[in-house]
Each structure stands twice: as structure tokens, then as C-alpha cells.
Amino acid sequence: MKPEQIIEKIVEETDLEEDEVEEKVEEKMEEFEGLVSEEGAIHLVGKEAGVQIAESGDQALKVENIVPDMRKVNIKARVMNVSDINTFERDDDEEDGKVRNITLGDDTGTIRLTLWDEQTEIAEKVEEDDAIGISGAYTVEDNQDNAELRLGDSAQVKMVDDDEVPEVESGREITEASIREVRSKNAEYKVKGMIMDVYTSSPFYSQCPECGSTVREDDDGEYICEEHGEVEPDKALAMSIVLDDGTGNTRVVMFGDRARELLDIDEETEKEGDIEAVEKAAADVIGKRIELEGRARHNDYFGTLELIANSFEEIEPEEELDQIIEMFEA
Numbered sequence: 492m493k494p495e496q497i498i499e500k501i502v503e504e505t506d507l508e509e510d511e512v513e514e515k516v517e518e519k520m521e522e523f524e525g526l527v528s529e530e531g532a533i534h535l536v537g538k539e540a541g542v543q544i545a546e547s548g549d550q551a552l553k554v555e556n557i558v559p560d561m562r563k564v565n566i567k568a569r570v571m572n573v574s575d576i577n578t579f580e581r582d583d584d585e586e587d588g589k590v591r592n593i594t595l596g597d598d599t600g601t602i603r604l605t606l607w608d609e610q611t612e613i614a615e616k617v618e619e620d621d622a623i624g625i626s627g628a629y630t631v632e633d634n635q636d637n638a639e640l641r642l643g644d645s646a647q648v649k650m651v652d653d654d655e656v657p658e659v660e661s662g663r664e665i666t667e668a669s670i671r672e673v674r675s676k677n678a679e680y681k682v683k684g685m686i687m688d689v690y691t692s693s694p695f696y697s698q699c700p701e702c703g704s705t706v707r708e709d710d711d712g713e714y715i716c717e718e719h720g721e722v723e724p725d726k727a728l729a730m731s732i733v734l735d736d737g738t739g740n741t742r743v744v745m746f747g748d749r750a751r752e753l754l755d756i757d758e759e760t761e762k763e764g765d766i767e768a769v770e771k772a773a774a775d776v777i778g779k780r781i782e783l784e785g786r787a788r789h790n791d792y793f794g795t796l797e798l799i800a801n802s803f804e805e806i807e808p809e810e811e812l813d814q815i816i817e818m819f820e821a
């Protein structure tokens with residue numbers, strides 16, 4: 492569904508006028524400080540207003556066109572990876588929960604399928620490189636703003652003919668680059684630079700304490716996980732910094748453990764959403780030099796590319812000096 496159609500639907504199905512919807516979208520984008528695109532913000536506003544937004548119909552979707560909060564998603568894709576099984580304790584249940592992920596790919600990208608409890612048996616029946624078809628799935632937003640596939644009760648998974656799904660290049664390639672050279676959406680880069688700024692005005696979002704999915708707030712102010720129902724959410728970090736290497740600068744988004752590591756704060760502080768601790772730690776981070784690996788993503792709010800950090804290392808001043816000396820000696 493196109494953003495304009497979603498706005499139309501919100502106006503039709505709720506008491507909101509069009510300008511009110513647009514105002515809410517603006518607010519959403521400001522709240523997330525550019526972490527969410529206009530389209531994403533429209534989805535979020537629609538979701539909060541209780542409007543059913545996306546359906547893929549009968550046609551199989553390409554991975555690149557799958558976004559969070561879709562219903563009735565059909566795809567054909569190749570199994571790229573099957574994770575080990577993880578178990579977790581459930582508050583309300585004697586039996587432990589089980590979760591397992593399958594990474595699926597086609598010629599446009601990869602997406603994670605999360606399997607819960609008895610669904611995890613599906614993972615035992617597939618192998619890497621198998622071509623599978625899924626119908627009637629739905630998507631949620633994972634903790635890195637990506638769509639994640641889930642199987643509802645009506646979803647079906649089956650093997651499909653090998654020639655129905657293109658071969659997928661496996662193994663990711665990381666390009667060492669200057670920041671000015673970061674140009675390709677979805678490509679992985681390794682860059683070095685100095686942290687010039689840290690945005691601290693809303694560094695937290697709410698996530699399900701059991702599965703880590705982003706939770707939504709309903710009209711009564713309760714937090715709802717698609718999988719686990721009403722939950723008491725944990726706060727998780729999603730923090731942006733500005734990295735400059737002399738050729739240019741880029742916004743870098745750091746989630747969870749990477750943000751914690753950079754700020755040098757512990758998991759408890761993160762879960763509590765201690766904003767003062769974050770502000771205090773952020774001041775010490777400015778001026779540090781880091782080497783970072785991340786994926787480039789287009790930020791629709793700013794109209795620029797930014798990096799989502801996969802990992803980073805601080806560059807110690809001595810180490811850098813060694814590198815410079817090595818360069819001269821070579």
C-alpha cells in the first residue's frame with residue numbers, strides 16, 4: 492500500500508482528519524530523530540490508529556519489498572542459514588519457549604523468518620540452499636528496523652521447485668572505504684573516523700523482554716508484542732552519532748550492545764532507559780576515533796545514506812601512530 496493510500500485509509504477509518512494524520516507523522520519522525528522514514532512513520536501512525544495497512548495478496552513478494560507490519564505475505568526464497576535453537580523461560584507457562592531463525596534470501600536481499608515453539612520443527616526439515624515458499628505470513632519490525640517474517644496460524648511453508656527461486660550470492664562483502672565513498676544502499680562498509688556528535692534526545696525504544704521485538708503501545712497505554720501479547724517492555728538503545736574522516740561525514744546508527752559498548756554503560760542501565768547516564772556518557776565519546784563495519788541504508792527523513800553499525804573498534808592513539816609509521820616504512 493502506498494503512503495498516500497495509507498493516509499486515506501486512516502482518514503476513512505478513524506476520526507482523524509488528513510492534516511491531523513500528517514501532523515502525527517511529523518511528530519513520529521521527530522520522535523525518532525530520523526531513525527524512521529516518512530513511509531515508516533505513516534505505517535506507525537496507522538498501526539497506532541488500529542488501521543490494517545498492508546496485504547501482499549496472492550503474489551509472491553520480493554524480499555526488498557517486504558516492510559514491517561504487513562499481513563498475508565507470500566514469498567519464495569532460498570534458505571541461507573538456519574540458526575541453532577534457543578530456549579527461554581515464559582512467565583506464564585511451565586514449559587520453556589523455543590525460538591529458531593531461518594535467514595531467507597532472494598535476488599533482492601535477505602530477511603529473517605522467526606519460528607516459535609512447535610514451528611521450530613520446520614527448521615529441522617530444511618537445509619541451506621533449499622527453495623521454499625511461504626504463504627500467509629506476517630511481518631513485524633525487528634530491533635534494527637528491519638522487517639522480520641513470522642508465521643501466523645494460517646501460514647503455510649512448502650518446498651518449491653528449485654528454478655522458481657534465483658540463486659543467491661552468499662557471503663557478504665565488506666568494502667573498505669572513506670566516508671565519501673559510501674554510496675551504495677545495502678552494501679557493507681568498513682570506515683574509520685572521529686565521532687563529532689552524539690544525538691541523545693531520544694536514544695531509547697521499547698522492546699519485548701522475551702523476544703526483543705519492537706512493541707507497540709495500544710490505546711490504553713499497554714505495550715503489545717505480536718508474539719507475546721501484553722508485556723512490560725525493556726528499553727533498548729538506538730543511538731545516532733556523526734562520524735567524520737576528513738573526506739566527509741555520515742550519520743551512524745548504533746543499536747543495543749554496540750551503543751552500550753560505545754557509551755560504556757551496562758545492560759541494566761539500558762533496560763531502565765536511564766537517559767541521564769546516556770547523556771553523561773555521550774559527552775565522553777565525542778572526539779574518539781573508531782573503525783566501524785556497517786551496512787548503508789537510505790534515511791528518507793534526511794535524504795542521505797547512513798550506516799547501521801554491525802561492529803566497531805576504538806582506535807587507540809598509539810595504534811594509529813603505528814599505522815602511520817608502517818605506512819611510511821612501506
Ligand SMILES: [Zn+2]
Binds near residue numbers: 700720
Ligand atoms: Zn515478544
